[in-house]
Amino acid sequence: MKKVIVDRQNRILDDFFKIEEAYLRYERFDGTMSPVVRRLNFERGDSVAALLFNTRTKRIVLVNQFKYPAYRKGPGWITETMAGMIDGNEDPQSAARREILEETGYRVISLEHISTFYLSPGGSSERIILFYAEVDDKDKVTTGGGVSPKRAKI
DSSP states (O other), rough: OEEEEEEEEEEEESSSSSEEEEEEBBBBTTTBBBOOOOEEEOOOEEEEEEEEEEETTTTTEEEEEEEHHHHSSSEEEEOOEEEEEEOTTHHHHHHHHHHHHHHHHHHHHHOOOEEEEETTTBBBBBBEEEEEEEEEEGGOOOOOOOOTTOOOOO
């Protein structure tokens, strides 16, 4: 493992999103240390995503949601896999079950971990924990469609 020395760090934004600033040096491949460099880290927390396969229809279940950052470069409405943030001390499996139910209306019991990966490691520490789950029409217990008004934080 290569050496990293953090000289100083501080949080420059502490809101819904958090941005950390660090001044650090790291060991290069030739064994020398780099000069001090400034790096920013968009700290968002970890997320879950799930590929849902309906065994009756033989189709992947996707959701269509508005995302403001996507609005800046396109229509803002994106068709995507189910995904969401892990809340507080919630474990990834519970977060995936909750998000699947909120967004699609399906209740899943069994989740299979596919992979854990960084979304954009050059600027963000967010990891996505990706699962696979199978559902059937009998597993549809609500209409889905996103966060209920009681849970939404406005």
